[in-house]
Amino acid sequence: MIEERFDAIVVGAGMAGNAAALTMAKHGMKVLQLERGEYPGSKNVQGAILYADMMEKLVPEFREEAPLERHLIEQRFWMMDDRSHVGMHFRSEDFNEERPNRYTIIRAQFDKWFSSKVREAGATVLCETTVTELVRDDRGRVIGVRTDRRDGEIHADVVVLAEGVNGLLGTRAGLRDRPAPDSVALAVKEMHFLPRETIEARFNLKGDEGVVIEAAGTISRGMTGMGFIYANKECISLGIGCLVTDFQRTGQTPYGLLDQFKRHPSVSPLIAGSEVKEYSAHLIPEGGYKSIPQLYGEGWVVVGDAAQLNNAIHREGSNLAMTSGRIAAEAISLVKARGEPMNATNLSIYKKRLDDSFVIKDLKKYKDLPPLMHTHSQNFFLTYPQLISKAMQNFVRIDGTPKAEKEKATLQSFVKARSWTGLLGDVYRFARAWR
């Protein structure tokens, strides 16, 4: 056993873990952070978009220091069928502001920098160390962790589980269930490299301006899923994800979907001639509010993806991760400052503060959307995109058909596919789940 005792052990050096370790170290706590990768970031996968507001709360000067890719001035939503897409684009000069709101980042690089801030704040960061289990006393309280290093048992007053969506410790210890196949999506991603001028020309950008495209429709072949295309400085992050339960049910392959997405006529010109330098995959928590587990207990808290904290509608995973990490760390620091024990009663401040924050408020607002999307995936991801594409084509193609007849044909195609009850029901269900 390692004799040295810590105030807190943080398991994992992703967004949640770094936010927690940094915050506790800043509060003067003695923090040990354990990461299984060779360096912080080497196991972390995300699209990735960084939200500045939450990052600023952790490292106010991050804009000058962090490896950022492009600040986003444009968001595109694409509803796709096999040969077309119907788009909604929002682009604004307002986003070319002094302190931009959103950036694309490359996680392995960003996390390495983030971790350097954690070290600067005084935390000890130990990489290449896999935590194998939680150590508990005879009353079941968590008192430390066991690692795969020799003499690998380390004790602390509290353990912060920032072990990610696929975290083993919490589930092995019975603190929460393993994610269910219908509450996580599997996303696969490739990094496509191109000269920066090429990216700027293809996406209509200048300087460090950036754009992200979120795409849904027949690309997921009737499964609940989305594709994404994010412009970085010299590469494009391109990927697609669907619910694990849908992959299991349909027998579709993730790389088959990715390949089809890349060959779509709306996508292939964007990446033509690129050099692929990495292929990655990651699970994304999609269950929303209803799948959040117990967040604290005797000597432990769970934060970030491990706690299923992801807003699937607004694509805020890492944002909720770093916010929950920070809020948990502030709660722990408060308990520590009062000189009180790290028991469940005291650590419940974390949940109370998280409930009062946008994290839980947003997840509560959308609590019915994930199940709706999952049970009606054929309609929302296959039927409607095809109908809307046909309607658009009917609208823009000029062929001598009187407009009234065209509109009638479009309306009939919707009613034929979904029936009046179906259409009204879908609108009602969607509006109810959204509000």
Place this chain on the structure above:
Amino acid sequence: MNVEAPVRVEDKLYYNRYVVDVGHPHVKIRPHTTPSPQLLALLKACPARCYELNDDGQVEITVDGCIECGTCRVIAESTGDIQWSHPRGGYGVLFKFG
């Protein structure tokens, strides 16, 4: 869009950097004669195509190309079909970009 050229996953994995922990696979399959539906699902669902059917109709795993997403754990750990651990510290896939 119906004509689909086979996607070579091994080519994709070639882009990645790995430190393989020879002799210590982090995922193991329970010995079986006939694979369960969960095990069979992994043949398609695994994004690195680590799972293959052998000549006797059993599912086998080669973890060298694993990108540690956890999909197989979500599908087949609760049924006892597989055992899933993280690779030892420092081993496994090492993302340059992530």
